[in-house]
Amino acid sequence: MIKTLLIANRGEIACRIIRTARRLGIRSIAVFSEADAGAQHVLQADEAYPIGGARAAESYLRIDRILAAAKAGGAEAIHPGYGFLSENAEFAEACAAAGILFVGPPPGAIRAMGSKAESKRLMEAAGVPIVPGYHGEAQEEAFLAEQAARIGFPVLIKASAGGGGKGMRPVLRAEDFTAQLAGARREAKAAFGDDRVLLERYLQKPRHVEVQVFADRYGNTIHLHTRDCSVQRRHQKVLEEAPAPDLSPALRARLHEAAIAAARAVGYVSAGTVEFIVEAEDAFFMEMNTRLQVEHPVTEMVTGLDLVEWQLRIAAGEPLPQTEAPAPHGHSVEVRLYAEDPAQDFRPSTGPLRRFRLPAPAFDLRIESGVVQGDAITPYYDPMIAKLVAWGPDRRAALARLSAALVECRVAGITSNLGFLGRLAAHPAMLAAELDTGFALRHAADLQPPARPAPRLALAAAALDALLPPDAAPGDPWDRQDGWRLQGAGSRLVALADGEATHRLRLLRAGAGWEGDLQLAGRRLPDGALQVVLDGTAHRVPVLRDGDAVQVLLPEGEWTLRCLDPYAPPGGEVAGQGRLSAPIPGRVVQVLVREGEAVSRGQVLAVLEAMKTELRITAPADGVVTHIGCAPGDSVEEGAELVTLAAGD
Incomplete structure (x- = not known):
């Protein structure tokens, strides 16, 4: 049996392999990127070695660094998990050349099944039924359109070199084929470094x-x-x-x-x-x-x-x-x-x-x-x-x-x-x-039903979170921000946004609680949750605050409310809607508009790739493009301005 195993992966699969290795008495070695220095698979393994930057291309896809870690740790075998290098024939060959067991199939089997087109030809020869389609090497756009017409619409375009839905596009009509082919090729190139595709009959309810x-x-x-x-x-x-x-x-x-x-x-x-x-x-x-x-x-x-x-x-x-x-x-x-x-x-x-x-x-x-x-x-x-x-x-x-x-x-x-x-x-x-x-x-x-309006308990919890001081200790009364007054009763106006709805709650200090739009009392609990006393009934409600967002967790669901400035002038909430920014860090793969171009609501302006997903940045309303802040190939951070729109005439 293997005595020392390196796991060339991360996340739950790495933890899963470590558990089996430990049960079998096998010493486990983890590898990790800069982003995973404190990850669970690193903490659970017997040893762990850094292999590079946060991006997979700088770490988990670096065959040389993984093999160097295996040599440093004295690993006899490498388990690739899934994803990353698990279906990489060159990696399997490099392991063999280094005298390390690759826990997986032979390189020839990986290559044969790694190409969808080649695997279909092999399966047909072996008597395994395949979907009618085109699996050849010719990739000219006009030729592929002819093959699609021969198969008959609807057809399915699929990346030849990979899976996971990347580079896969159903095409229902002949007139949509060219645009969908371009999109499938772009996704396939980004995901697998290979933009070849194959075509298959698109089954209706498979x-x-x-x-x-x-x-x-x-x-x-x-x-x-x-x-x-x-x-x-x-x-x-x-x-x-x-x-x-x-x-x-x-x-x-x-x-x-x-x-x-x-x-x-x-x-x-x-x-x-x-x-x-x-x-x-x-x-x-x-x-x-x-x-x-x-x-x-x-x-x-x-x-x-x-x-x-x-x-x-x-x-x-x-x-x-x-x-x-x-x-x-x-x-x-x-x-x-x-x-x-x-x-x-x-x-x-x-x-x-x-x-x-x-x-x-x-x-x-x-x-x-x-x-x-x-x-x-x-x-x-x-x-x-x-x-x-x-x-x-x-x-x-x-x-x-x-x-x-x-x-x-x-x-x-x-x-x-x-x-x-x-x-x-x-x-x-x-x-x-x-x-x-x-x-x-x-x-x-x-x-995916429409969002339900926040119930009174969720509103009460968010309001209480805004009213109570940040810590559980009362502290100096002069530091309190909960409406306490030396003489008379103070009041607070709390404004909460629930989707497009805004709730303005006027609450008057009354003894240990508040009354007005809500009869409310409560306190912060040691574990960070709130004890919310609404209309005389006490509830334990987990609440998380992140900036002006308050996430309320109830047994029947979760709601995220935003605390607004109740004294802000009207119109403040819509300012900046013309600036379309990156929702998460990613790479710009396509910019589909030019400065000065008139666009309509819902039109795709740019395409961002992040976390194995293509995100389409669309116009929220009719308008005119006044500025483009990105170009294809750019790496952008969350919040980076991509396109700016002005209202149309």
Whole structure:
């Protein structure tokens, strides 16, 4: 068995590998960027080495620095996790050249499956069904348009060199093809350094079903059942489950056989995932991920296996621990908790986790996270905060356990998809397994309902936070800012913005509390929460203050209110709306307007890439471009001015 393992990754997957290594008596070595110096995987590993700057290109993608760390730590093997270098054939070859085991498949298998076009040709030759399309090398725009017409619209443009939804664009009409092709190529080039694409028939209601496979060096290849990953946003998975529900026994058997045939066709070794598009009783090969998947815990929960341990044993030269798949036990569902705003097209969110609480792990609940309260979500990496993996004796029980776990979660300081996940896990269509890749969009009205007005308790908590002194001790009465007066009663006007609504609360000091628009009293608790006494009833309310923003956490939801200057002149709130700035740090990939150009509301002015996502900066109203503060290729910080508009005539 391996004695010393370097983990060439970060976040929850690095922590997960460290746990397995420790159980097996393997010494673990972490690597970290400047942004991750205090990260959990660094604190949990036996040793840790710095490998460069915050950006992945300066650290986690630097093969030379990772190998230098492995040599310094005496590592016999390197586990690449997922993402970064996990599907990089050159990295696997460099490990071999350095005399270090690469915990993954051979470089040839990585290359064969790394190109979507080449893998489709290989699969077709191996008898694995593929979606009708074009997978050739010719990439001229006119030729690709001809091929799209031959396939028939709608078609799907996909990046040839990668996955994760990057460079993927559905095209419903021939007249949209040129613009969508340009966008797909731009995304593919930015994500993978390769702008080649392939074309496929765009299936109307497909499911995304995958099969976990494992192979050793002795010719043994097995499947470990199916997973359904159909629930996605931005073509990226957000909920996964195992086994995939509602597949006929015949279709399930064909998927297993096709996955094993795909792995054998490229001489596969280690863990891999063969992904299929399934519609009714038809199944077509989509791609093979030559690594461990983010969603591997659902397979572990229903099989009782540790897939990382299997990877390590196979890398060390051992045969497969089992040569037949164990029967799945029960059902498992996983959701990905992201730092993102579903109301803003799932735009990533950055900043410190001022409050972060997850439920306690149990036999039927697994928690995987690479962050703790106080850590920061940075703009440099994927915005996933944690994974919650629930198990039940059947699918409905697993979803019920997941829903209960999500209710216990608390995330504050950044915007998260926690509410979205809670509504998703309890949605009637989810319970009925009415799954396809359009699920989230089709049920958007339920999953992303309009913001509810803040309830009186939320307003009361925000007002109390403004009225009370910052610390719990009363201090000198002359330092108090809560309306205390030596003679008579003082009053305070508190103005709170709840979305577009403004609440102006006049509160008169009365004894130990206030009366007026609210009958209110309370105090700060030692843990930072507030005791809010509203209309005589006491409530414990967690409240977080960040500048003029007050985040109030109630059992029925969370609300962020803004404290306004109640004496500001009218119109102050709309000043500066013509200056469009970067919502988070990123790289400008496209500027679509010129100075002096008239634009209309909703028109895309610029495109920013950040945290694996393209953000479109759109005009909030009709106007004229008066200034452009960026150019394609610029790296910009949060708040940097991109485009300035003036009101049109």
